[in-house]
Amino acid sequence: MTTNNPLMPLMATIVETVRETANIKTFRVRLDDEAAMRDFTFLPGQVGQLSLFGVGESTFVINSSPTRMDYLQFSILKTGEVTAALHRLKTGDRIGVRAPLGNWFPVELLKGKDILFVGGGIGMAPLRTLLIYMLDNRNDFGKITLLYGGRSPGDMAFQEDLKEWAARQDMDMVLTIDNPADGWAHEVGLIPNVLKEMKPTPENCIAVTCGPPIMIKFTVMALQELGFPDESIITTLERRMKCGVGLCGRCNIGGKYVCVDGPVFSWAELKDLPQEL
Amino acid sequence: MDTIFIQRTDIGRWLDRLAEERTVFAPTRRDGAVVYRPYRTGFVLELDAMPTTSPKEIVFPQNETLLTYSRAGNASGGAPKVEARETLPEQKAVIFGARPCGVNGLGVFDQVFDNDKTRDAYYTARRKDTRIITFACDRPRSTCFCTNVGGGPGDAAGSDVMLYPLGDGFVAEAVTTGGKAMLSLATGAPAGDREVAAKALVETAREAMPEPLELARIRENFDKCFNDMEFWEEQSGKCLSCGACAYLCPSCHCFNITDEGTESEGKRLRSWDNCMSYTFTAEASGHNPRAAKAMRLRNRVGHKFVYFPETHEGEVACRGCGRCIVSCPSSVDIRQIAKAIQEYCDDDK
Numbered sequence: 174m175t176t177n178n179p180l181m182p183l184m185a186t187i188v189e190t191v192r193e194t195a196n197i198k199t200f201r202v203r204l205d206d207e208a209a210m211r212d213f214t215f216l217p218g219q220v221g222q223l224s225l226f227g228v229g230e231s232t233f234v235i236n237s238s239p240t241r242m243d244y245l246q247f248s249i250l251k252t253g254e255v256t257a258a259l260h261r262l263k264t265g266d267r268i269g270v271r272a273p274l275g276n277w278f279p280v281e282l283l284k285g286k287d288i289l290f291v292g293g294g295i296g297m298a299p300l301r302t303l304l305i306y307m308l309d310n311r312n313d314f315g316k317i318t319l320l321y322g323g324r325s326p327g328d329m330a331f332q333e334d335l336k337e338w339a340a341r342q343d344m345d346m347v348l349t350i351d352n353p354a355d356g357w358a359h360e361v362g363l364i365p366n367v368l369k370e371m372k373p374t375p376e377n378c379i380a381v382t383c384g385p386p387i388m389i390k391f392t393v394m395a396l397q398e399l400g401f402p403d404e405s406i407i408t409t410l411e412r413r414m415k416c417g418v419g420l421c422g423r424c425n426i427g428g429k430y431v432c433v434d435g436p437v438f439s440w441a442e443l444k445d446l447p448q449e450l
Numbered sequence: 451m452d453t454i455f456i457q458r459t460d461i462g463r464w465l466d467r468l469a470e471e472r473t474v475f476a477p478t479r480r481d482g483a484v485v486y487r488p489y490r491t492g493f494v495l496e497l498d499a500m501p502t503t504s505p506k507e508i509v510f511p512q513n514e515t516l517l518t519y520s521r522a523g524n525a526s527g528g529a530p531k532v533e534a535r536e537t538l539p540e541q542k543a544v545i546f547g548a549r550p551c552g553v554n555g556l557g558v559f560d561q562v563f564d565n566d567k568t569r570d571a572y573y574t575a576r577r578k579d580t581r582i583i584t585f586a587c588d589r590p591r592s593t594c595f596c597t598n599v600g601g602g603p604g605d606a607a608g609s610d611v612m613l614y615p616l617g618d619g620f621v622a623e624a625v626t627t628g629g630k631a632m633l634s635l636a637t638g639a640p641a642g643d644r645e646v647a648a649k650a651l652v653e654t655a656r657e658a659m660p661e662p663l664e665l666a667r668i669r670e671n672f673d674k675c676f677n678d679m680e681f682w683e684e685q686s687g688k689c690l691s692c693g694a695c696a697y698l699c700p701s702c703h704c705f706n707i708t709d710e711g712t713e714s715e716g717k718r719l720r721s722w723d724n725c726m727s728y729t730f731t732a733e734a735s736g737h738n739p740r741a742a743k744a745m746r747l748r749n750r751v752g753h754k755f756v757y758f759p760e761t762h763e764g765e766v767a768c769r770g771c772g773r774c775i776v777s778c779p780s781s782v783d784i785r786q787i788a789k790a791i792q793e794y795c796d797d798d799k
Contacts, residue, residue: 178571180516180707180720181536186529226519226534227709227716231734253734265529386737413733415707418568421723422704423730425753426739428760433567447676447752449739 179418182269193330196251201244217303221272228258236298238305250295274417287315293384317344322364365395375400406440454638457619464636476546504700505548509576513721520715550605551771555700584609588651593772597659604652614648621648682744688780693724695774
């Protein structure tokens with residue numbers, strides 16, 4: 174934060190919007206204070222609070238990569254009052270930003286490892302930031318595999334990225350949807366089932382997963398079945414948050430606060446916490 | 451002089467002098483409840499009853515403005531201009547007549563709102579210039595259990611001045627330099643033997659407190675009973691999820707942030723919130739990690755006796771003031787819940 178008041182947003186302007194799906198829209202924003210934008214640093218996995226004054230604030234992952242700092246990107250699933258209002262914004266509109274907040278993926282620990290990404294729906298957003306970071310530092314990491322699923326072809330976000338990633342020789346990508354659909358040339362089936370069929374090897378591999386809570390639960394079970402130890406499974410959690418800085422008391426899981434101790438956790442950490450996911 | 455005896459009849463004159471420099475918040479009776487309100491000459495003090503509310507509201511108001519915003523149209527037809535303005539408070543205050551449990555509650559706030567990782571600008575702005583004159587307790591209520599959780603009826607931690615009641619006045623003892631300066635404005639006589647007599651009364655109060663809870667055993671057993679939903683449903687059976695416990699608690703600090711106003715101007719507010727409310731953790735997606743009342747009560751008790759101590763060197767976030775017990779509309783008693791956890795035995799389940 175560039176202000177001493179962690180609850181005070183910085184003003185930012187939307188420089189571009191991308192319609193991802195019927196209910197997911199991406200916003201690319203720049204902080205209005207050019208010096209603050211130039212000095213802004215974050216690590217993959219960190220989140221921000223976006224403010225639409227008069228409506229409210231909500232938490233979203235910064236899903237651009239720190240290796241590409243032209244703008245900060247947030248992809249927003251329309252689910253509630255704030256997100257519905259944010260979806261009505263367009264290029265040139267101004268919003269408040271409080272970022273970066275929370276912890277980040279353990280990038281240093283991931284170096285030299287194979288990485289298996291498993292993303293579901295809007296849960297692809299936090300994975301995107303780490304995946305791009307890794308692709309931009311490709312030699313630091315081993316084999317990179319992405320399994321990404323949506324309910325239907327129309328629910329697959331980040332189409333520009335998917336085209337680029339499909340063309341790359343230095344990563345593997347598997348896409349899946351829940352039920353068969355005309356013109357769909359990829360896998361069909363729920364993510365945990367497709368994952369089991371892929372049979373990724375757990376040796377020297379870290380799995381990074383994010384999606385709806387139910388998907389995370391069954392994906393973790395599938396990974397464990399495949400032999401992934403709890404320390405090698407990383408996920409990011411959502412919670413209803415307000416302050417984002419460990420004050421408002423809303424997002425605790427036992428003694429941890431998702432907003433400051435997370436949103437990134439290993440499954441080894443999570444299984445030691447009260448089971449209230 | 452650091453310790454004097456102040457007649458009750460001289461208290462008003464002392465507060466008049468303190469109020470020349472600072473806003474003095476003092477206990478008074480309103481609609482049957484004892485609450486802290488800004489003191490003015492002629493104010494009717496309530497010096498004997500335990501305040502219904504806690505002094506937290508003086509440094510952490512029930513609601514406060516975090517910022518104001520405005521959105522003005524752009525004459526050239528471009529996007530409207532939006533501005534957000536910080537609204538930091540300025541307050542020089544004296545809390546008069548806090549009880550040791552209430553002052554201890556502010557100790558929890560200090561740890562949460564003013565630590566090496568995070569400083570809450572609004573809280574610290576009020577807190578840094580707030581002085582505290584505490585009433586020691588000579589008559590604990592049946593619901594008091596401060597000695598169970600690390601406090602005591604004469605605990606001076608966090609206070610600038612301690613007042614020990616004795617007959618028609620108070621033995622007043624300066625605890626800090628700021629307290630000494632405040633005490634110099636009071637009209638009083640040397641305390642003499644009255645200091646010993648007053649402190650003996652407080653010691654008697656301490657001895658009258660209930661058997662201590664076994665805090666380490668509560669922490670150990672909490673893990674054991676965590677997944678026993680039958681146990682938690684029994685404990686939470688009477689609870690109405692009204693949140694009175696949290697609002698009256700001297701250490702509960704959870705809050706909500708909401709915007710209020712029109713599209714063109716308004717403010718962002720912070721308001722007290724409570725973890726017994728369903729909406730506290732309900733996510734926009736519909737998922738709620740603590741959807742059931744039993745899960746919410748478990749978290750509330752867990753936070754007080756287990757989670758907070760885990761991260762704050764064993765310190766319990768319940769201060770034993772009993773306000774939640776006195777004011778609960780359905781007689782939920784946190785002591786009984788703590789005791790039930792303490793006595794929870796795996797072998798019987």
